[in-house]
Amino acid sequence: xxxxxxxxxxxxxxxxxxxxxxxxxxxxxxxxxxxxxxxxxxxxxxxxxxxxxxxxxxxxxxxxxxxxxxxxxxxxxxxxxxxxxxxxxxxxxxxxxxxxxxxxxxxxxxxxxxxxxxxxxxxxxxxxxxxxxxxxxxxxxxxxxxxxxxxxxxxxxxxxxxxxxxxxxxxxxxxxxxxxxxxxxxxxxxxxxxxxxxxxxxxxxxxxxxxxxxxxxxxxxxxxxxxxxxxxxxxxxxxxxxxxxxxxxxxxxxxxxxxxxxxxxxxxxxxxxxxxxxxxxxxxxxxxxxxxxx
Amino acid sequence: xxxxxxxxxxxxxxxxxxxxxxxxxxxxxxxxxxxxxxxxxxxxxxxxxxxxxxxxxxxxxxxxxxxxxxxxxxxxxxxxxxxxxxxxxxxxxxxxxxxxxxxxxxxxxxxxxxxxxxxxxxxxxxxxxxxxxxxxxxxxxxxxxxxxxxxxxxxxxxxxxxxxxxxxxxxxxxxxxxxxxxxxxxxxxxxxxxxxxxxxxxxxxxxxxxxxxxxxxxxxxxxxxxxxxxxxxxxxxxxxxxxxxxxxxxxxxxxxxxxxxxxxxxxxxxxxxxxxxxxxxxxxxxxxxxxxxxxxxxxxxxxxxxxxxxxxxxxxxxxxxxxxx
Numbered sequence: 001x002x003x004x005x006x007x008x009x010x011x012x013x014x015x016x017x018x019x020x021x022x023x024x025x026x027x028x029x030x031x032x033x034x035x036x037x038x039x040x041x042x043x044x045x046x047x048x049x050x051x052x053x054x055x056x057x058x059x060x061x062x063x064x065x066x067x068x069x070x071x072x073x074x075x076x077x078x079x080x081x082x083x084x085x086x087x088x089x090x091x092x093x094x095x096x097x098x099x100x101x102x103x104x105x106x107x108x109x110x111x112x113x114x115x116x117x118x119x120x121x122x123x124x125x126x127x128x129x130x131x132x133x134x135x136x137x138x139x140x141x142x143x144x145x146x147x148x149x150x151x152x153x154x155x156x157x158x159x160x161x162x163x164x165x166x167x168x169x170x171x172x173x174x175x176x177x178x179x180x181x182x183x184x185x186x187x188x189x190x191x192x193x194x195x196x197x198x199x200x201x202x203x204x205x206x207x208x209x210x211x212x213x214x215x216x217x218x219x220x221x222x223x224x225x226x227x228x229x230x231x232x233x234x235x236x237x238x239x240x241x242x243x244x245x246x247x248x249x250x251x252x253x254x255x256x257x258x259x260x261x262x263x264x265x266x267x268x269x270x271x272x273x274x275x276x277x278x279x280x281x282x283x284x285x286x287x288x289x290x291x292x293x294x
Numbered sequence: 295x296x297x298x299x300x301x302x303x304x305x306x307x308x309x310x311x312x313x314x315x316x317x318x319x320x321x322x323x324x325x326x327x328x329x330x331x332x333x334x335x336x337x338x339x340x341x342x343x344x345x346x347x348x349x350x351x352x353x354x355x356x357x358x359x360x361x362x363x364x365x366x367x368x369x370x371x372x373x374x375x376x377x378x379x380x381x382x383x384x385x386x387x388x389x390x391x392x393x394x395x396x397x398x399x400x401x402x403x404x405x406x407x408x409x410x411x412x413x414x415x416x417x418x419x420x421x422x423x424x425x426x427x428x429x430x431x432x433x434x435x436x437x438x439x440x441x442x443x444x445x446x447x448x449x450x451x452x453x454x455x456x457x458x459x460x461x462x463x464x465x466x467x468x469x470x471x472x473x474x475x476x477x478x479x480x481x482x483x484x485x486x487x488x489x490x491x492x493x494x495x496x497x498x499x500x501x502x503x504x505x506x507x508x509x510x511x512x513x514x515x516x517x518x519x520x521x522x523x524x525x526x527x528x529x530x531x532x533x534x535x536x537x538x539x540x541x542x543x544x545x546x547x548x549x550x551x552x553x554x555x556x557x558x559x560x561x562x563x564x565x566x567x568x569x570x571x572x573x574x575x576x577x578x579x580x581x582x583x584x585x586x587x588x589x590x591x592x593x594x595x596x597x598x599x600x601x602x603x604x605x606x607x608x609x610x611x612x613x614x615x616x617x618x619x
Contacts, residue, residue: 042417090601099417100363101600104557107550108596115589228428231546235425238418268436275429279410282422286413 006264012143014260020149020218022256023156024211028233029240029248030160031207034167037180037243038200041091041102045083047230048113049205053079053212054221055117058128068131068217075213076206083205084198091201092194110227117223125220152214159210160249167245176200180243235278241291251289316617320565328471337467338535343575344474345532350555350567351481352524357553358562359485360517361497362412365420366427367525367552369407372544373430374400374526379446379539380439389452389460393473393530400526401519403430408518412511424546431544445540449533466535473531477524482564484520493517554592557599560606565619569607 002008028046035043043049056078057071066074086109094101130148137146167173179186179193187193212226219225236255240247255274263270281289331340353367378396381387387395411422434440441447451460460466484490495503496510504510533539542548551574559570574592581588599606605613612619 036417040417042421090597093601097604100420101604103363103365103417103420104553104596105600107553108593108600111550111589111593111596113593115586115591115593118589119586231424231428234421235428238421238425242418271432271436272429275425275432278422278425282410282413 004265008142011261011264014264015257016143016145016149016260017263018257018260019153019253020256021259022253023153024215024229024252025233025236025256026160026249026252027156027207027211027214028230029236029252030163030245031204031211032233032237033240033243033245033248034163034207035201035204036237037245038176038197039087039091039095039102040099041094041106042234042237042242043201043204044103044106044230045086045109045113046106046205046208046233047226047228048110049079049083049208049226050212050215050229051117051223051226052082052113053209054128054216054225055121055212055223056209057213057216058126058221061128068129068213071213071216072210076209079209079212080202080206084202087198087201092197110230114223114227121223123222123224125222125225128216128221130217148217152218156211156214157253159207160252163207164245164249232274235274237288239274239278239281239288241288244288244290247288247290314618316615316619317564320619324565324568325475328474332464332467337463339575339579341467341470341535342532343572344470345528345535346552346555346575347568347571348474348477348531349525349528350552350559350571351478352521352528353552354556354561354563354567355481355484355524356517356521357556359490359493359497360514362415362514362518363420363553364411364423364518364521364549365553366407366423366425366430366546366549367521368544368546368548369403369427369430370400370522370525371529371532371548371552372434372539372541373403374529375533375539375543376434376440376446377526378530379449379533382452382534383446383449384439388456389454389534392452392534393527396530396533397523397526400529401523404519404522404526405515408515408522412514412518424549427544427546427549431541431546434541434544440539440541443541445538446533447538449537449539451534451537460534470531470535473527477527478568481520481524485564489513489516551592554596556606558595558606560609560612560619561604563606563608563612563619566606566608573607 028050032043032046035041053075056075057068060066060071060074061068090105091102094105134148134151137144137149139145167176175186175191176196179191179196183193208226215225236251237248239255240251255277258277259270259273262273269276285291328340328344349367349371352370353364356362356364356367374396376396377399378392381395382389382392407423407426411419411426414422435442439446451466453459454469458465458469460469485493492503492508492513495506495508496513500510529543532543555570555574556567557570558573559568560566574595577591578588581591603610608619
């Protein structure tokens with residue numbers, strides 16, 4: 001069977017890969033968006049923190065014998081806490097300055113973290129075994145669906161939607177949104193805004209680490225796994241509109257799928273298609289698809 | 295608007311207009327040092343530093359005087375390198391035309407990317423320039439004429455204007471020095487012209503500049519294209535010096551490096567980018583054997599500069615001497 005002259009097998013295969021990539025784009029851009037909303041900085045360390053998440057999973061297995069499911073729980077917490085320490089000790093001192101200094105600082109941290117891991121583990125990947133419960137796959141008739149990949153898509157979608165719900169529909173989320181609009185006023189109401197900022201940064205970073213753990217069995221655990229990915233995610237964030245929660249989720253998954261289909265129909269452009277879309281979006285809507293005019 | 299001096303990136307040092315005696319003295323000292331240097335220091339190393347110094351000066355034009363942080367400036371360095379290398383090697387252009395062609399390629403890319411990026415500012419601008427740079431990088435990986443991972447190798451240096459044989463290292467050095475000084479002075483001239491004044495006005499308060507009748511977007515675009523052009527001049531020259539145009543020069547790490555040089559030397563200072571480039575190139579030279587530690591050291595410099603040393607080397611010196619350098 002073929003669609004537009006392409007075998008359905010290939011088409012659905014790329015759709016699956018697109019959804020997998022989209023899951024990572026969505027989780028990472030969601031974290032970036034949450035952080036940007038409150039801190040007004042673009043967290044350049046995000047890619048390094050994603051990589052650190054995967055490494056924490058690897059260490060847990062190697063040193064403590066704790067498998068994938070524990071890693072899924074522990075890695076985001078550990079990386080989130082290091083993120084909060086980073087925010088408390090350094091980022092906090094820059095809030096009064098131009099936000100570009102925050103970008104430069106987090107860029108510096110990304111270089112340090114990636115350099116240290118590369119020094120220790122080289123540039124080649126370390127294998128990380130798939131959890132036993134999710135090995136294998138099922139035949140859907142039109143394509144073969146590996147269980148682990150289905151899990152990644154469903155789980156990251158669930159995490160994204162939960163985050164959206166918490167931010168847009170709960171009391172805690174309303175504090176957060178209010179602090180994004182006007183931190184001084186929210187503080188005057190007796191809410192500890194600096195602590196909220198720290199926790200938000202920790203949460204955003206934790207999402208990156210969670211994506212790292214999810215990625216570990218698919219891609220190998222590699223010191224540079226986040227370095228190039230994060231630039232694509234920056235483009236995703238620009239397309240979706242900085243600071244928009246739903247925008248990040250929708251554009252994340254959507255662009256993953258578009259990228260996957262580009263691989264089928266015009267493979268030469270698969271690396272650049274997201275950037276081309278970004279250029280077009282910027283021409284038509286400079287604030288991004290879901291962004292509000294600043 | 296009353297603001298502490300280092301509230302904006304690039305406003306770390308208030309820019310005094312007009313040529314000051316201190317700047318003339320500093321310029322003469324720099325020129326004398328650079329004329330004498332090849333007799334004491336390995337010339338290829340110096341030429342590398344000079345190319346990066348010009349690159350950083352071009353970058354500084356944008357961040358220091360317009361307040362726009364481009365995170366994709368490697369595009370202009372790299373594409374000009376490819377342009378110069380390809381035209382010299384495949385089309386047999388003489389070096390002067392190869393450099394001009396490479397620079398023109400960068401300028402053209404500057405017009406396209408600038409027109410799209412200039413509509414945004416701050417973090418958006420940084421993100422967008424970075425994304426475009428990555429697009430050009432992927433294009434360079436795939437395109438046939440760039441030679442992919444191998445790059446364009448053994449580019450002929452040729453004879454400049456049919457007179458100066460650039461295979462002579464010392465001749466080449468003085469040609470590179472002349473290009474650097476020319477670029478440096480032109481950038482200096484641009485900053486200290488009425489055009490430069492308008493750029494600063496746009497940086498400080500864009501709505502007010504617009505209300506005074508200045509078309510801010512045009513000035514910003516012009517500054518972007520100028521910056522791209524001089525970055526291209528540096529890249530084209532670099533390609534001839536090393537007889538190589540490669541992916542390294544288009545990669546985002548290179549964009550990060552030029553930010554580092556400028557930040558370390560002093561954002562918005564005239565001589566800062568030159569000093570920063572020499573420090574970073576020297577450091578990399580010594581640390582080259584240590585592999586990944588280079589990245590770590592660069593990261594540490596970033597962190598230290600941003601947290602404690604936002605004026606940069608020349609900014610601090612200028613502050614001590616109470617002079618704008």
